[in-house]
Amino acid sequence: MTQTAAHSTLLRRILVPYALPGFAIALPTIPVYIALPSLYGIDQGLGLAAVGAVLLIARAFDTVTDPIIGALSDRSSIGRMRRKPWIAVGSVIAGIGLWNVLAPDPGDGLAYLLFWSIVLYTGWTMVAVPYLAWGAELTENYRDRARVTSWREGAGLLGIIGASALSAAIVNAGGTNGMALQAVVLATVTVGAIFLTAALAFVPDDAAPSGMEQPLSEMRRGLHRLFKNRLFLRLLTAWFMNGLANGIPAALFMVYLEFGLGATASESTVLILIYFAAAVAGIPLWLWLTRRFDKHRIWCGAMAMASLAFLCVPLLPDGAILGFAAICLLTGAAFGADLALPPAIQADVADYDRLRTGYRREGLIFAFWGMGTKLALAGSAGIALPGVVWLGFDPEAPTASGLTALVAVYAVLPVAIKLLTTAFMWGFPLGAVRHGTVQRRLAALSRHSTRRMPPCGSAYSPCS
CATH class of the missing domain: 1.20.1250.20 (MFS general substrate transporter like domains)
Incomplete structure (x- = not known):
């Protein structure tokens, strides 16, 4: 074998x-x-x-x-x-x-x-x-x-x-x-x-092999170099932006169902189940596509699909439960890609970081990943809930203009953020081919020294 x-x-x-x-x-x-x-x-x-x-x-x-x-x-x-x-x-x-x-x-x-x-x-x-x-x-x-x-x-x-x-x-x-x-x-x-x-x-x-752990004495310098890693910053920014785009409608989901769609409590429960079930069911599709396309391109396609589906929300009349269920199917399936693909891309970025620094820092890198998730959740709630009130929505006395504001914050704003994220990630340079180059260079360096750095001026220079 x-x-x-x-x-x-x-x-x-x-x-x-x-x-x-x-x-x-x-x-x-x-x-x-x-x-x-x-x-x-x-x-x-x-x-x-x-x-x-x-x-x-x-x-x-x-x-x-x-x-x-x-x-x-x-x-x-x-x-x-x-x-x-x-x-x-x-x-x-x-x-x-x-x-x-x-x-x-x-x-x-x-x-x-x-x-x-x-x-x-x-x-x-x-x-x-x-x-x-x-x-x-x-x-x-x-x-x-x-x-x-x-x-x-x-x-x-x-x-x-x-x-x-x-x-x-x-x-x-x-x-x-x-x-x-x-x-x-x-x-x-x-x-x-x-x-x-x-x-x-x-x-x-x-x-990690001995010598590949970053000493605490170099932690400050290591953080500085991490935040000079443009691939890390680009992916982390995209993850945060997409977290905002997902978090804003999540914060307003029940409010929209009650006031914008007129759904009952039992219908709301079914719609939530459809969304998460579609996310689970969609993951095998995205995984199958990784055999043929780069992961960041597949993620961009999923975000574009979710955006197109969510643009239909303002067109739904009151009581259009079946129409919104179809939107939940599509956006839920795309949410599966949001969960499964970006962490896999981040693991590739950790390889690139190891090539630049000589250290294995997956824990530190994914710690900032967790921070981005938490900040996106906090930021989306801070935008969504005060935003609809500021634009005139009052759940005690809903008006036509207030409901329009609710739909705009719930559906239109997240689509704008998600499309920006899609454009931001489309040209991400660490695809399968370049990652293969990173892996080959790591293998070559490991045969000589676990701490040897690539030379300045090379494609993966630690000086960049």
Whole structure:
């Protein structure tokens, strides 16, 4: 068996155990981001404004921890393992934080929420950042990386669907929202323990060769060089812009369904399910296309498809549920590409960074990826919710002009941002051919020295 065939066989064996933790990590996503304000602000009687301020502080802290954990996971190892120790410890911390933050006692107040939110977010980051970096290190093949991210993000989408289905089943059976939250927490802890154990047991995690870890003494210089890497900045900017384009309609989704489309609660639930199911179903298509086209071009095609579909939203009359369901199918399928392809491209950028610097810094690179995601979520909410109010939409007394403003912010603004992102990424220079050149140069350098730099003035000069 050739080395390539042996690698392909190994990758097939580890794809499922590597992807399964993505299911568990995604299970509590919606409860944490959507249920916490009402749980503490209303049920606990702490007030929405005060709870919002506490959550803002916790999320700001969460954003700061990303690069710290990413950098530390790059240079720390136990035995031959770099990512597994962080994931193992972080999962325990996250599980304890999740259990406490979603199951408060009646007297628990703002200090309780702040403490356990920080514990949860810290543990979550300790799992998420090394987990993403681990996926980038499983293979150096341009197209196989799309397989890794597709399986992982598909499992994550199934986790979101599973949590929603579990919550709906409990509420429909007569249970309370609190009971549904506790069920999601219990499912997360149970399933997470099983799936994470399988990943830790069966998926390899080899530490970087000695001399390829960036010393802490060079961290400041290393960050400076990272932000002079134009491919890294270009992809990170595109990821942030596309996150805004996806986050704005997400923040206004339920508002638009109620006031712009006139959908009932049951119809809204079905539309959400269609969107996420289409995202899962679309991932195999995007993965198949990676055999024929560069990943960034496929991503651009998916963004263009979503933009064209979303441009139909202002044309929908009130009550056009079937028409909007068709839009959900197309935009949901495109969302699958948004999740699966950019992280695979980022893994290629990490190879380019290694060629420029001589260090393996996947953890640090994907830490900024996580920061971009969090900032896009915060920015989209900050644009969408105040924006529709500023333009004249009032849910207490909706007018024709107010509804027009709602539709414009919900559908037109995201399309404009997504089309800009598409144009920005179309000419991205690190496709399959150039990545192959990067890989060949890395292989040639590794035969001589793990720290040898390419010469200044070359195509991949560290001086550029």
